[in-house]
Amino acid sequence: MNSHRRLDTNAPGPLYVTSACIDCDTCRQLAPTVFTEAKGFSTVARQPETGVEWKQALHALLACPTAAIVSEEKGDIAKAMADFPLLLEDGVYYCGYTSPKSFGGSSYFIVRSNGNWLVDAPRFVPSLVRRFEEMGGIDTIFLTHRDDVADAKLYAERFGAKRIIHAFERAAQPDAEHVIEGFEDVRWDNEMKIVVVPGHTRGSMVLLYRERFLFTGDHLAWDRHRGTLEAFDDYCWYSWEEQGLSMEQLAAETFEWVLPGHGERVKLPPADMKKAIQRLVEEMRDGSP
Numbered sequence: 001m002n003s004h005r006r007l008d009t010n011a012p013g014p015l016y017v018t019s020a021c022i023d024c025d026t027c028r029q030l031a032p033t034v035f036t037e038a039k040g041f042s043t044v045a046r047q048p049e050t051g052v053e054w055k056q057a058l059h060a061l062l063a064c065p066t067a068a069i070v071s072e073e074k075g076d077i078a079k080a081m082a083d084f085p086l087l088l089e090d091g092v093y094y095c096g097y098t099s100p101k102s103f104g105g106s107s108y109f110i111v112r113s114n115g116n117w118l119v120d121a122p123r124f125v126p127s128l129v130r131r132f133e134e135m136g137g138i139d140t141i142f143l144t145h146r147d148d149v150a151d152a153k154l155y156a157e158r159f160g161a162k163r164i165i166h167a168f169e170r171a172a173q174p175d176a177e178h179v180i181e182g183f184e185d186v187r188w189d190n191e192m193k194i195v196v197v198p199g200h201t202r203g204s205m206v207l208l209y210r211e212r213f214l215f216t217g218d219h220l221a222w223d224r225h226r227g228t229l230e231a232f233d234d235y236c237w238y239s240w241e242e243q244g245l246s247m248e249q250l251a252a253e254t255f256e257w258v259l260p261g262h263g264e265r266v267k268l269p270p271a272d273m274k275k276a277i278q279r280l281v282e283e284m285r286d287g288s289p
C-alpha cells in the first residue's frame with residue numbers, strides 16, 4: 001500500500017506522481033513529454049496519449065528509485081520490464097531501475113566480446129539480473145565514485161565480477177577486487193581508459209570507452225535548459241578548484257557521448273563536444289559553473 005499522497009500538480013488521469021518523489025530527474029529524461037518539474041517534485045504534465053508515450057511513462061515508472069510513479073492503468077508492464085537495459089548505441093545500454101541508495105543515479109551496461117562491464121550499479125532486480133544473464137553476464141563493475149555504488153556488491157557476488165574503485169572511495173566498497181591508486185590515467189585495455197578526476201569527490205574517476213563514450217559519474221553532465229555541459233558546484237563534496245583542473249585535463253580527450261550518474265546524458269559530434277567542454281572549463285576558471 002503506497003501511503004504517499006498524489007501530488008495536486010498532476011494532470012488528471014490514471015498516471016500520477018506521489019510525494020515519495022525525490023526529484024532525481026529520471027522520469028523527466030525517460031518521458032520528457034509526460035513528466036515535468038513542479039514545486040520541487042516531478043509531476044505528470046499531461047497524460048500519455050500515444051503508445052510510445054505510455055511505453056516511456058512505464059519505463060520511468062520502473063526506473064524511479066522510490067516507486068513514486070503510479071499508474072492505475074496497468075499497460076504492458078511486463079513488456080516494459082523486458083526492454084531494460086535500454087540500448088543507447090553500439091552495445092552501450094542504460095540500466096534503469098535506479099536506486100534510492102544512489103539518489104536515483106544512472107548506471108550503464110557495456111556488451112563486449114571479452115566480458116561485459118557495468119558502470120556504477122542499479123537496484124538488484126530479478127528481471128534485470130535475468131536480462132544481464134541472457135546478455136552474457138557481468139565481468140567488470142567500474143565504480144565512478146562512492147555515491148553511486150548502489151547494489152554493486154550484489155551484482156559482483158551474483159556474477160563473480162571484479163569491481164574497480166579508487167582508493168579514496170574504497171570505504172563505499174571495502175572488498176572491491178581492484179583498487180586504483182594515485183592520479184595517473186590507467187589504460188585498462190585497447191578500448192578502455194580510466195581518468196582520475198578529483199573534484200566532486202577526491203577519488204572520482206571517469207571511464208572513456210572507444211574514445212566515443214565517456215561515463216562521467218557526478219563529474220560532468222548535460223544541462224538541457226542552457227544547452228551546454230555543466231558541473232555541479234552545489235554538489236561538490238571535495239574541491240571545486242580541483243574539479244576545474246580535472247575538467248581541463250579531460251578537455252584533451254575525444255568523445256561523443258557524456259553518460260553521467262546524475263544529470264542528463266548527451267551525444268554531440270566530437271568537435272562540438274570539444275567546444276562544449278572548453279566552454280565549461282572557461283566558465284569554471286571564471287568562477288561560474
Ligand code: SF4
Pocket residue numbers: 017020021022023024025026027028041042060063064065066067068069104
Ligand atoms: S523518477 Fe521518481 S523520484 Fe525521480 S523525479 Fe521522477 S518521480 Fe521523482
